[in-house]
Amino acid sequence: MSGTVILVTNNGMRKADEKLQIMLAGKYLELLAQHSQLPNAICFYTEGVKLVCEGSPVIDQLHELESKGIRLIVCSTCLNYYGLTDKVQIGIVGGMPDIIEAQMNADKVITI
Numbered sequence: 564m565s566g567t568v569i570l571v572t573n574n575g576m577r578k579a580d581e582k583l584q585i586m587l588a589g590k591y592l593e594l595l596a597q598h599s600q601l602p603n604a605i606c607f608y609t610e611g612v613k614l615v616c617e618g619s620p621v622i623d624q625l626h627e628l629e630s631k632g633i634r635l636i637v638c639s640t641c642l643n644y645y646g647l648t649d650k651v652q653i654g655i656v657g658g659m660p661d662i663i664e665a666q667m668n669a670d671k672v673i674t675i
Contacts, residue, residue, distance in 0.1 A: 566670030567602040569595075570662075571611035576675050585620055591675060592624035601633055602673075604665045607654065608638035616642075616650040625653050636661050 575584025576591060595601070605628065607615055614621050615637050629635055635654030642648045642656065655661075666672050 566668075567600070568665045568669040568672050569602050569605045570666075570672060570674040571605060571607045571614060572609045572674060574610040574613040588614065588675070589621045589624055592621055592628060596624060596627040596631065601628075601631055603669065604634040604636055606636045606638075606662045606665055608641050608659075608662060610641075610645075612637055612641045612645060612647060615652060615654045616647045617652055618650075619652065622652055629653060634665070636665060638662060 571588075573584065575581065576587040577584065579587070605625075613619065615625060615635065619625075625635060637651060637654040637656050639648070639656050639658050642651065648656075
């Protein structure tokens with residue numbers, strides 16, 4: 564594993580049509596799981612927490628990444644804000660201190 568942390572702050576990838584955002588996120592996560600260098604963690608906050616919850620179209624890709632030892636850290640404050648606390652399907656529910664720790668210990672931080 565590399566010293567990289569990926570931040571997921573949208574319900575998909577960046578600003579585009581909602582369907583395209585989700586499609587791109589799914590492809591990104593699928594290809595990431597196949598890559599030789601894997602990140603240490605993927606942190607989900609703001610609307611990004613929706614990707615780890617019930618009904619997310621990228622749950623399978625996230626399961627694949629988690630099975631390879633990547634920590635999936637999910638912001639509890641964001642889950643509470645969106646009323647999704649009981650909908651989490653994958654990852655470790657933590658707080659902003661957990662996300663900050665992952666970022667500070669990283670050699671590189673990428674936001675998608």
